[in-house]
Amino acid sequence: MSDRRLLLLALALVARPLAAQDDLALLRRRVANLEAHRELLARAVARQDSVALAAQSLQVVGAPPFQVLVPAAAAPGAGPIIDQAVAVARERFGSLLDQLPPETLPVRLEPDANRPGGSGPLEASSHLLGRLGFVVGQSLEARVGRQLPDSFVPWIGGRLPALHAEGERVRAIKALLSDSTGRGVRCLEGELVICRALVNRESPISRELRVSLVASIVEREGVESWGKMAGNGTVEDALVRGAGAPIDSVVGRWVESLRAPLAASTVPFTLLVTSAIGWALVLASLFLWRVKWHHA
Numbered sequence: 001m002s003d004r005r006l007l008l009l010a011l012a013l014v015a016r017p018l019a020a021q022d023d024l025a026l027l028r029r030r031v032a033n034l035e036a037h038r039e040l041l042a043r044a045v046a047r048q049d050s051v052a053l054a055a056q057s058l059q060v061v062g063a064p065p066f067q068v069l070v071p072a073a074a075a076p077g078a079g080p081i082i083d084q085a086v087a088v089a090r091e092r093f094g095s096l097l098d099q100l101p102p103e104t105l106p107v108r109l110e111p112d113a114n115r116p117g118g119s120g121p122l123e124a125s126s127h128l129l130g131r132l133g134f135v136v137g138q139s140l141e142a143r144v145g146r147q148l149p150d151s152f153v154p155w156i157g158g159r160l161p162a163l164h165a166e167g168e169r170v171r172a173i174k175a176l177l178s179d180s181t182g183r184g185v186r187c188l189e190g191e192l193v194i195c196r197a198l199v200n201r202e203s204p205i206s207r208e209l210r211v212s213l214v215a216s217i218v219e220r221e222g223v224e225s226w227g228k229m230a231g232n233g234t235v236e237d238a239l240v241r242g243a244g245a246p247i248d249s250v251v252g253r254w255v256e257s258l259r260a261p262l263a264a265s266t267v268p269f270t271l272l273v274t275s276a277i278g279w280a281l282v283l284a285s286l287f288l289w290r291v292k293w294h295h296a
Contacts, residue, residue, distance in 0.1 A: 056108050056122075062086070065098060066143075068136060069106040074125040078132055085136035092163045093144050094223035096230060100147065105139050107132060147230040148238060155235045157207035161215035163223075165257075172212030173258055175205035188258060192251050199251070216254040217242045 058069040062082045070078045090097045109122040141160055145153040153160070161168050176184030179198070184205070187195040199209050218225050221243060229242035236247050243250045 058106060058108070060104065065100050065102045066136075066140065067102075067104045068132075069104055070132070071109050071125065071128070074109075074128050074132075077125070077129050081129060081133045082136055085133045085140065089137060089140040089144075092223060093140075093226045096144060096147065096224075096227040097140065099227065100143050103143065105136065107135055144226065144230075149231070149233050149235060152229075152235050152238055156210045156214060159211065161211045161218065163218075165212070165215035165219040168208075168212040168215040169258060171208045175208040176258075179205060187255065190255060190259075192248060192255065195251050195255055196247075212258070213251070213254045214239070214242075216257045217250065219257070220253060 057072045059072045059075040061068050061070055061075055061078045066086060068078065068082050086097070107128065109125070109128055112121050112123050145160060173188070176188055176198070178184065183194045183198060187198055199206060199213060217229075217239065221228075225242040228244070229238040231238070231241070233241075239250050240247055243253070245253070
C-alpha cells in the first residue's frame with residue numbers, strides 16, 4: 001500500500017470520531033432547545049391555569065369553625081358532603097374539632113388532568129364533588145394535627161389513627177411477629193422495656209406500633225383524649241396527658257390490648273402466633289437443608 005493511501009486511511013480514521021463528536025454536540029444543542037421550549041410552554045400553561053383558577057366565582061359553604069369556598073356551580077351539592085365530612089371528623093376527634101380556630105378552605109375546579117399536560121378546560125363540578133369529602137377530611141385531620149405537639153405527627157408517620165383501633169391492633173401484632181430480632185415476640189410477652197425501645201427506635205415497624213399505641217389510648221379513654229393530647233411538650237407528654245397515666249402504664253395497657261382476643265372478624269391472636277412460629281420453622285428447615293446440601 002502506497003504512502004498516499006496510508007495517509008488517507010489515517011485521516012479517515014481520525015475524522016470519523018471527530019464527526020461523531022460534532023453530531024453528538026449538535027444533538028445536545030437540539031435537546032437543550034427542546035427543553036427550553038418545553039419550559040416556555042409549561043410557564044404559559046401555568047399562567048393560563050392560574051388565570052382560570054383565579055377567575056372562578058367561589059361561594060362559602062358550611063358553618064364555623066370550618067367553612068369551604070367552592071365554585072358557585074358546585075355549591076348546591078357541596079353542603080351535604082361537607083356536613084358529612086365534618087360529622088365524621090367530629091366523631092373521630094371529639095369536641096377538639098369545635099375548639100379549633102376558624103378557617104376557610106378554598107377548593108377550586110382544577111384543570112382536567114386527563115388532557116395532555118394537565119391543561120385545558122377545568123374539571124366538571126361533579127368531579128370536584130367526588131373528591132370534596134376526601135379533601136375536607138384531610139384538611140380537618142391536618143388541623144387537628146397542628147394542635148398536637150410539633151413532633152407528634154412526624155413521629156406517628158404523618159397519619160392519625162382511625163376511629164376504630166381493631167385494624168391498627170392487627171397491623172401492630174403482625175409487625176411485632178415479623179420482627180426478625182425476636183424482640184417483637186418478647187414485647188408481646190410483656191417486656192415493656194423492649195416495647196418502649198421498639199416504639200421509640202426508627203425502624204420499618206415503628207410506625208405501625210406508634211399508630212396502634214395512640215389508637216389504644218383513644219379507644220380506652222374516648223375521643224376526648226385528643227383534646228387532652230393537644231398542646232405543647234413532647235410526644236411522651238401528649239401520650240401521658242391523653243391516657244391520664246404514666247408512660248409505663250400507657251405502654252403496659254397497649255400491650256394488654258394487643259394480647260386481648262381480637263374481634264371475630266379478624267384472625268385470632270393464637271392463630272397469628274401459631275402461623276408465625278410455623279413459618280419460622282419452615283424457613284429454618286430450608287436454611288439447614290441448604291447448608292447441608294452445600295457442604296455435601
